[in-house]
Amino acid sequence: DADVTQTPRNRITKTGKRIMLECSQTKGHDRMYWYRQDPGLGLRLIYYSFDVKDINKGEISDGYSVSRQAQAKFSLSLESAIPNQTALYFCATSGSVRQGVTEAFFGQGTRLTVV
Amino acid sequence: KQEVTQIPAALSVPEGENLVLNCSFTDSAIYNLQWFRQDPGKGLTSLLLIQSSQREQTSGRLNASLDKSSGRSTLYIAASQPGDSATYLCAVSNFGNEKLTFGTGTRLTIIP
Numbered sequence: 001d002a003d004v005t006q007t008p009r010n011r012i013t014k015t016g017k018r019i020m021l022e023c024s025q026t027k028g029h030d031r032m033y034w035y036r037q038d039p040g041l042g043l044r045l046i047y048y049s050f051d052v053k054d055i056n057k058g059e060i061s062d063g064y065s066v067s068r069q070a071q072a073k074f075s076l077s078l079e080s081a082i083p084n085q086t087a088l089y090f091c092a093t094s095g096s097v098r099q100g101v102t103e104a105f106f107g108q109g110t111r112l113t114v115v
Numbered sequence: 116k117q118e119v120t121q122i123p124a125a126l127s128v129p130e131g132e133n134l135v136l137n138c139s140f141t142d143s144a145i146y147n148l149q150w151f152r153q154d155p156g157k158g159l160t161s162l163l164l165i166q167s168s169q170r171e172q173t174s175g176r177l178n179a180s181l182d183k184s185s186g187r188s189t190l191y192i193a194a195s196q197p198g199d200s201a202t203y204l205c206a207v208s209n210f211g212n213e214k215l216t217f218g219t220g221t222r223l224t225i226i227p
Contacts, residue, residue, distance in 0.1 A: 033214065042219040043204070058214070090158065092215075102147055102166075102208070104215055106159040 003027045006091050006107035013081050013114055021076045021110050023091030030096040032074035033104075034058075034066060036087040043090065049074055050096065081114040088112075117142045117209055121218035128195055129226050136190040136221050138205035143183045149215065150179050150190050151204040159204065163190070167210075195225045 004025045013019050023032065034046040035058075045058030047066040055066060063085060065077045078085055089110045095101030118141045128134050138148070147166050151159040163172045163179040165188070171180040178191040192199060202222045206215040 035217075040219065043206075043215075043217040045214060045216075048214050088156075092159075103161055103164045104149060104206070105161060106151075108158040109156075111156070 004107040010111045019078045023074045025093045029093040031094045033092040034076045035090045083114045086114045117216045119218040125222040127224040138188040140186045140207050146208045148207045153202045197225045200225045
């Protein structure tokens with residue numbers, strides 16, 4: 001099984017619909033992240049969480065929300081999807097300085113298309 | 116604000132050649148730097164992590180170096196193979212806010 005698992009892997013949704021992307025990890029890392037990737041723009045950070053009670057906005061958080069349900073689970077929601085949210089979404093984890101493992105690991109991505 | 120640049124955006128080399136990929140960053144107060152590989156439509160695979168106190172890391176045919184003072188890192192790939200064809204991304208994290216800032220990547224094609 002993958003260390004960082006994203007579901008679904010692919011999703012097509014209509015404008016205005018609410019959609020949730022889920023991420024779970026088995027690495028025991030404190031930190032979790034959501035990124036989106038667009039051609040020519042690279043990976044941009046949407047939200048990040050350094051522990052279960054800590055949620056922070058990234059550089060492009062508008063239109064998104066997150067929930068850290070447990071150390072191992074971090075979900076991303078689009079409350080009302082719009083076409084320019086069509087992108088490849090990645091979840092990532094890393095250990096905290098306290099954990100001494102700061103290498104980041106990524107899931108396989110969710111390809112989201114908003115029509 | 117940290118900015119990460121990777122030049123060139125694309126590179127093609129014949130199989131068997133050694134090659135160097137470049138990464139530059141604007142804020143030298145980094146915590147670590149990580150190189151990733153991404154195949155088309157796939158996730159990111161971590162290749163090498165260099166802590167700020169290190170100068171280089173090696174894994175097989177890959178060697179990554181770090182020069183904080185000049186804001187640069189290089190990824191050296193020896194004896195390139197067609198299977199090395201992918202996009203290579205570098206990312207840095209800064210002290211006090213250890214989240215990754217990515218470059219836009221170099222798309223590498225190894226010609227058989």
